Amino acid sequence: MVQGYQLNDVEMDVLKEVGNIGAGNAATVLSTMLGQRIQMTVPSVNLVPLTQVPEAVGGAELEMVGVCLGVTGDAPGTILFMLPVSSAAMLVDKLMTRAPGTTKSFGDMERSALGEMTNILTGAYLQALGELANIVLHSTVPALAIDMAGAILTTILAEVGRLGDYAFLIVTDFLLDGNKGVKGHFFLVPDPEALVTILRALGVKEWNQRAK
Amino acid sequence: MEPTGEVIRVGMAESAVCRAPGTLITSGLGSCVGVSFYDPVARVGGMAHIMLPDSSQGRFTDNKAKFADTSIPDLLASLEKLGAWQERLVVKMAGGAQMFNFGSKDDRFAIGRRNAEAVKRALDERGIRISGEDVGGTYGRTMILFAESGRVVIKAIDKAEREI
Numbered sequence: 230m231v232q233g234y235q236l237n238d239v240e241m242d243v244l245k246e247v248g249n250i251g252a253g254n255a256a257t258v259l260s261t262m263l264g265q266r267i268q269m270t271v272p273s274v275n276l277v278p279l280t281q282v283p284e285a286v287g288g289a290e291l292e293m294v295g296v297c298l299g300v301t302g303d304a305p306g307t308i309l310f311m312l313p314v315s316s317a318a319m320l321v322d323k324l325m326t327r328a329p330g331t332t333k334s335f336g337d338m339e340r341s342a343l344g345e346m347t348n349i350l351t352g353a354y355l356q357a358l359g360e361l362a363n364i365v366l367h368s369t370v371p372a373l374a375i376d377m378a379g380a381i382l383t384t385i386l387a388e389v390g391r392l393g394d395y396a397f398l399i400v401t402d403f404l405l406d407g408n409k410g411v412k413g414h415f416f417l418v419p420d421p422e423a424l425v426t427i428l429r430a431l432g433v434k435e436w437n438q439r440a441k
Numbered sequence: 442m443e444p445t446g447e448v449i450r451v452g453m454a455e456s457a458v459c460r461a462p463g464t465l466i467t468s469g470l471g472s473c474v475g476v477s478f479y480d481p482v483a484r485v486g487g488m489a490h491i492m493l494p495d496s497s498q499g500r501f502t503d504n505k506a507k508f509a510d511t512s513i514p515d516l517l518a519s520l521e522k523l524g525a526w527q528e529r530l531v532v533k534m535a536g537g538a539q540m541f542n543f544g545s546k547d548d549r550f551a552i553g554r555r556n557a558e559a560v561k562r563a564l565d566e567r568g569i570r571i572s573g574e575d576v577g578g579t580y581g582r583t584m585i586l587f588a589e590s591g592r593v594v595i596k597a598i599d600k601a602e603r604e605i
Contacts, residue, residue: 280452289469290583292598297541372541376598379469380581383453384540387472387492387552 241274243431244399244424247358248272252401252415254357255350259403262349263323268404275398282382282398289379294335296347297385298371300355303364303430304423308354309385310347312413314375317343319411335375344371350415362430385418442602445589451475454507456489456516458523462589470536472553474509474560474576475584477533478516479591480525486588487520489513493552494559509559517567533573533593533605534560535584542579553577573605 249272256269294317300306312320318332324342325332332339348371355366374381398416405411419427446462453473459465461484467475470490478487489512496508505511517527537557557576564571575582575595583596595603 280455282453295540299543369543372543374540374579376471376540377469377581377583379453380471380538381540382471383469383473383492384471384538384552386453 240428240433243428243433244274245272247361247427247431248274248399248401248417250361251354251357251417252403255353255401255415256403258349258353259346262346263320263405265323265405270402270404272399272401275400277398282386289377291378292376293378293381294343295374295376295378295381295385296344296371297374297381298347298351299369300366300417300419300423301369302359302366304358304362304366304419304426306417306419306423307385308347308351308368309381309416309418310350310413311378311381311416312411316411316413317375319405320346320413323405340373344373347371354415354417358427362427364426364430385416442585442587442592442594444585445587451488451490453490454492454504456487456506456512456519458485458487458516458519459588460485460523462587464588465586466583468583470582470584471538471540472536472556474534474536474553474556475582476513476516476560476564477584477586477593478520478525479531479586479588479593480520480529481531481591482529483524483526484588485520485523485525486586486591487516487525488584488586489516491556491560494555509556509563513560513563513567527567527569530569531591532564532569532571533586534571535575535582535593535595535605537576538578538580538582540579540581575603575605 252269256267260267292314293311296310298308321332321339322329351368359366401415403413444464448464449457451457451467465488467490474491476489491509491512492507494509496511505515537553539553580597585594593605
């Protein structure tokens with residue numbers, strides 16, 4: 230398989246389930262926050278070649294909003310919530326109970342609203358993951374960037390790239406108002422060592438990380 | 442400025458060379474650093490999209506284009522094969538931004554600055570001077586080298602196109 234990681238079907242399924250439970254909890258919290266039903270896709274668990282990551286979200290130069298948090302504790306990593314600028318504006322309208330179409334730019338207040346929302350999403354996600362695996366996870370204060378998708382993603386993945394040419398991504402898409410509405414990509418990027426911790430904690434015994 | 446000749450897109454942790462009138466483009470430079478090389482006599486160009494400063498910190502280092510210390514010599518060798526002379530090379534760099542500000546506590550995201558420093562060090566060790574740069578800040582960039590003219594243009598969202 231690919232350098233650095235070798236995962237069998239059972240291990241992939243376990244990680245998919247981890248993503249599923251985390252995202253399910255996060256979607257419930259987001260629904261409550263917005264007073265609206267949120268749909269989510271079944272998480273995809275992928276090893277993506279680094280060079281192809283920007284294309285995976287629609288192109289390197291596409292302008293997007295990225296909210297990033299570090300994960301600390303037993304299974305460290307990074308969380309990134311990425312959404313198109315138009316979706317972010319719609320979300321801010323809903324979060325701040327503005328009339329649809331009001332938000333045109335992202336000042337301190339808008340950024341803070343998006344950061345706090347991602348903070349709550351992340352908290353719900355990590356809580357579910359922590360309870361499932363019986364591990365302790367915390368998140369750092371969110372930071373936000375509005376820029377080219379490629380520039381945001383490559384920054385997050387640089388540390389991962391130290392250990393291989395592939396990024397391990399657990400991605401869930403959230404949909405509000407069906408396909409036409411708000412769409413966000415929620416990335417969990419575990420540090421390579423954290424994958425071992427998560428799989429072991431979930432009882433996947435035969436896991437090992439084999440060097441090429 | 443419109444691209445001329447064949448357009449080659451250089452992805453993250455990749456590098457490429459071309460002859461005039463080709464165009465080399467690397468998009469979405471955040472903390473990564475783009476480096477362009479151009480020999481105006483041989484009329485060949487090269488570009489690298491460097492992701493990390495130092496291959497000695499990596500575990501899988503066979504992709505030379507990923508690290509500053511291995512990408513620069515590798516690309517120089519490819520350029521020489523196309524007839525470029527190191528003494529004539531016009532070298533420019535862009536990127537190395539800090540996209541997220543977590544405060545000073547987390548050095549993990551200061552990687553942009555470390556990348557830019559490592560590129561400068563790798564060039565300096567070979568006596569290569571940098572003649573233009575657009576480095577740092579908090580925004581992403583796209584770097585374009587026109588091998589027809591040797592001109593290098595930087596694009597960013599909500600900013601005017603800028604030649605370096």
